[in-house]
Each structure stands twice: as C-alpha cells, then as structure tokens.
Amino acid sequence: MKQWIRWPGLIAFVVIVALLVGFFIFAAGPLAKRTIESLGAQLVGAKVDVERVELTVSPLGLIVHDMQVADADEPMQNAVQVQRAAARIEFAPLLQGKLIVHDLQVEQVQFNTPRTVSGVLPNVPKRVDSKQKKEEDKSSSWTVDLPSFEELLARQSLQTDRATEQAQQTLTESQQRLDAARSALPNEQRVAVYEQQVQSIFSGSIDSLDEFRRRQQALRDVQQQVKADQDAIRMARQAIQQSQREMNDGLSALRAAPAADMAQLRSQYQLDGAGAANMSALLFGEQAGEWARTALHWYEKIRPYLASSDSSSQDVQRERLQGRDVHFQSDDPWPRFLIRQAHVSIPLEQGSLALDVVDITHQQRVLKRPLRAWLRSEQLANADSIKATLVIDHRQSPTNDLLDVAIKDYRLTDMNLGLAGAKLKQALVQVDTTIVVLSDQIDAQLKAVARNATFRSENDTQFARELSAALAGINQFTVQASAEGTLRQPRVQLGSDLDTQLQAAFSQRLREQQERLERQLQMHLNQQVAEYRQQYESQLQQIKRYEQQFVELQQRFASLQAHDLGEYADYQQRQAEQKAKAAEEKAAAEARERQRELESQARDRVRRLF
C-alpha cells in the first residue's frame, strides 16, 4: 500500500489549491470591478465607473466603492451615484458557479450628480440632448394656449392634402390624354384634302369601265383613310370622356375635402366649447408625461433582465455539449444569479427614502418567487409619508407586474403649470396610484386629491388674468389619470374636476380662439383647393371644345363615307338619266324661253293694234 501513496504529492496538491485560492483573492476585486463596469455600461448605454472593489474573506463578500453610472442622455451628469455597496456572498453556490448575494447594503444613492469626465461610451452614436428635447417638447406643446393652425396642419393627415395630390395626378394624366387626343385628331387641311379627293373622283364624265374602276379604287382608298381617322377619333373621344368622368369625381372630392377636414379637426382637437375639458392635461400633462417617460425608460431597461420566462425556458431546452441544471423541489433554490435581499438608502434634500428589495434574479422560475420591493420615506420635510410596493412576477407567462404608490400629505409648492405663467403656489396632495403591467399591457390608475390649494400667476396678459381669477376661487381639486393599452403606446386619459371649475371661465376665450383658428384653417384649405379647381375647370372646358370638334369631324367624315360610285352599269344608267334629265330640263327651258318670246310678240302686236 505504501508504494501507492506519494506524500509529496499531497504538498503539491495543497500548493495548487492555495495558488488557485490566492489568485481568486487577489484577482477577484479587479475582475469584479471590470465586470461591473463593462456589464453596467452595456445595460445603461453609458460609462459606469467604479473607484475600487474590495474582497472580504470572512464573511465572503465584495464592497464596491463610489460607483458612478453616467446618464446616457446627459453625459456630464450621473444618472445614479452610489457611495458604497456591500454584498455578502454565499460561498457554497459560488463553487457551482452561481452568484448568490445574501445581503446587499447600498448606501448614499444620489441622482443627477455632476461628472468630471464625459460618460459617453466610445463608438456609441450621439443621442439627442434630452434637455434640448425637453425644451423643444415644452415649446411645441405646452407653452401655447392651443395648437396653432400650422401645427394642426403639420401633425394631421388631411383629406384636402390627399384630394389635392389626387387632383394633381388626375390633371397630369388627363393632360396626357388630351395631348394624345389632339395628336390623333386629323387637322382641317387633312379633311380638306379628303374632300378635294372625293370631289375630283366624282367630277367629270367616266367614259370607260377602266376609268370607272380606277375612280372606284381611289374612293375606297380615301374612305379607308377616313375610317382609320374615325376610329382614332372614337378612341380619343372615349379617353377624353374617361378623363371627364375622373375630373368630375376629383372636383367633387376636392370641393368636399375642406369641410370634412374641418369637421375632423374640430372633433379631434375639441375646438368647440368642450375644449376646456382638456385643461387638466394642459396643466399637469407635462409633469405626468415626464414621470411616465422616466419610469417607462427604466422599466424597459430592466425588463429584459427579469425575463425569467425566457431564460428559464432556455434552461428547459437541451443544450448539447454544455448541459443544463435540472432543478428539484427545494426551499432554497439556487438560480445563476440572486440577491436575496437588498437595502438601499436614498438621501434627498427633503429627507430620505429607504428601499428594500428581495429576490432579485433573472431566473424567477427557478427561485419560484417574484421580486418584491418596498419603498418608504423617512422623516420627509415635504410629505407625511411615501409608501410604494412593487411586485415583479415573471415566473410564468403572461408576466404580471404591480406597483402601488401612496403619498400622504405631499406639500406641493410652486409647481409651474406651464400655462400663462400660472403656478400652483401650494397644496396638500394625497396620491394613490396602482399600475399593473400584464405581459405587454398596462393598466394604470392615479388619483390625486389636492387640498388647501392656492394659485398665482406671474403674467399680465388678458388670458393670465382670466386664469388667475378662475383659479382664485378653487381650494380643492382632484386629478385622475389612467393609462391603458400597450406599454409603448398606452391610451392616456387625464381628467380633473378642475376642468369643470375652469370651464366657464375659459369657454369665451376658447370660442374666440376657436373661431380664429377655424377661419385660418378654412382659408388655407380653400386656397389650397381653389388652385386645383381652376385647373380642373379649365381642362373641362378644353375637353368640351375637343368634344365639339369631334362631333363636327364625325359629321364631315360620315358625309365622306356616304359617297358611292356603285356598279358601272348603274353609273351609266345614272349618267343617262342625268343626261336625259338635263336634256329635258334644257328643252323645258327652251320651251319656256320660246313661250316668253311668243308672249312678248303677242303683247307687242296687241299694243300696235290699239
């Protein structure tokens, strides 16, 4: 037995293992730093900087010092800055290549802190500066009382536009047809040539059968050419009639379009008296939209990493050459990555917020528990309490996420209403919000009740004075908002009893604005249409002229076609008859002449007799 044991080998084994452990201890910190920075940058699309990462052996853990996550939209600003994050890591799962953080303490989380170096990643296309974008949004939608008619025209798909485009196309096609018809139309000279030819065929006497046949052939040739021209005229006439029909239709559509557009614009932008019902959207929409955009941005960022269904289904699929973990029933399952609990402290100017999160993993199917988070305020100066509960459940499809937010007595001060310099000077606000995201569908409800509200306005315009007067009588109001539909395009509704309170004060003002806007719109649309109507009418006149010419030509051609020499015998008979008739007429004329002479002589004799 002794000859099979190699004791120095034991020392070699210990040395190898010690080297591995030593490497892990010394390299873990820098490796973790690099991993956090590269994975973080991939996640947020901007630089993530970590000052240093420290490894602790007992208990096993990592401490991250000063992590700065740059704002992708504003590179000289950090979206988030964490002063210290300490993670206690479970050793046993690590041996199986699984990172399970038993406890994560995140301290001093700050938002929107300045950076000394730009957070733009190399080789990443520059984004539109969000500040600039926000300013543009503001100026385009919220600082005006109602959208201008240019904005309405720019953002709306109008029937008038479509009708004028169609008109342009119809006019071009029609003009082409008219040109083709004109070229197909035989000119006056050509018709005169035909008539001359026919006249020469029928003039003079035909003395022989050969002469008769030659003339007959010449007549047939002329008539054949006439027939070809008649066919061309018929085709051109049909084409022109089609143009006429299309142009009549187009003209009707063009005449009707401005009225239809006006009706649509009225209903869509509520330019009628009910326009005041949109006042709450005007007053609170900007802030609500900003919050919603931010929340949606981060939710969309995080969502793929919580897509447990996807990663788990990958787990269920067979992966050749790599294998897979088969998970069995257990009280303590090990996903590939898990933070069992995290505590985040967020200091703010007004106090602080504390966030507790449990079960953060991308493999909820393995863990069999959803992510849960609780946010609570601690001694806030501007609110009695803020409480939020978040559940992200991606264990099965459809995924089901829920957020409840309750804010008690939030002391709102100097809130810019974005309208005529109006500000909500102060109010005590209670907010209750529930957001449910089922797969890709959102159902969000918000109710905010403001008490002890006082308003003021800094502008001195007529409208500002009207608004100020209307707001002065309001002490309490409720704002209700809802969003339904898909995450990317939810149907958002914002309403408030403030609307009814303000409606009366604004109805007159809105009516005036509405009338002015409608006049501008009507004038613009009519001008747009008038140009094409003139062109239509001029072309229709042209068509009528062509039609008349066609009719005349057809008549002349019909008369040319009516000419016929018939058979030679018939011709001779006709000639004989004509001669006999001529002789008869001549004899009759001579007889009449003779009679006149005799009568004259008789009258002379009678005169001489008396």
Next chain:
Amino acid sequence: MLTLFAKLLKALNSETAPGQIALAFALAMVVGLTPFWSLHNLVVLFLACLLRIHFGSFLVGIALFSMVAWLVDPISLWLGETLLLAPSLQGMWTSLYQSHFWRISGFNHTLTLGGLVLSLLAFVPLVWGVRQLVIQYRERLLTWVETLKITKMLKATKFFSIYQRLMG
C-alpha cells in the same frame, strides 16, 4: 506538449508500473469527460497528486480525453438527462438536492452526471485495458519499434533530444 509525450514514452519504455500508467489514464478520463470546473475533479486532482501514478500520463490523458469528449458528450448528456428525469429516481435526487454538499457537486447538471457515470463505468475496464496494453507493448513491440525506420528518424529530431534529457 512534446515534453509531455516524451514523458509518456519514457514511462512506457521505463520501469514505471503499468498499473500506475493505467490508473493515470483512468483518472484523466474522469476529468476529460466531465466539465473541468467541477468539485469531483478537485477530488480527482487530489488522488492524482496523492497516489503514485504517472503524472505525465495523467496530463496527456486529460488532453486526450478532452478531445474524446467532443464525441462522447452527446451520450453523456443523454445519460444525464435520462437519469435526472427518471421518475423512479426523483425522490433520491430531490433529497440530494436539499444538501449543499451534493448541490455543489453538480450532480443535477446533466453533462456532469452523465460524464461522471460514464467515466466511472469505464474506469475499471480502462485500467485493465491500458495496463494490458502497456505490458503487451513492452513484451512484444518495444524491440520491434526500436528497429523501425520511423523510430530512427524520430531519434534524430528535437523530440528525441527531449526524451534523452528526461532519461538522464
């Protein structure tokens, strides 16, 4: 790599016990046919260090069986899947899954379990087979191999100089 093969050749041609070479190959098979970073491979490394086996053969064996694994992995995966999903074994697996030790062992990983079972099944036959091959080689082929032209050509190469250096 040349050094490793030279060591293997030296072992084959020397007085190293055939059993030591055979055991080295068998242990290498376990490492080669299963995912490298597994707990049981630490045990195998421990055994390879502690037992008087031919370490060069062990290292060559790891390289060799890692290549063989490309062919055997599908069988290992199938075996692991079959065993882990067998209804009659669910009770056993579930009870093992409750223990951290067994979970660290990666028994619930299809390739690990399949590769380990396959290599353990082939362990004894491989030890016996390799041992017989080494004995037969030394008895019948060693003299004949020495006379081959290719052997003479090899002796003129860098490989042979390494071999000689190892022979001392």
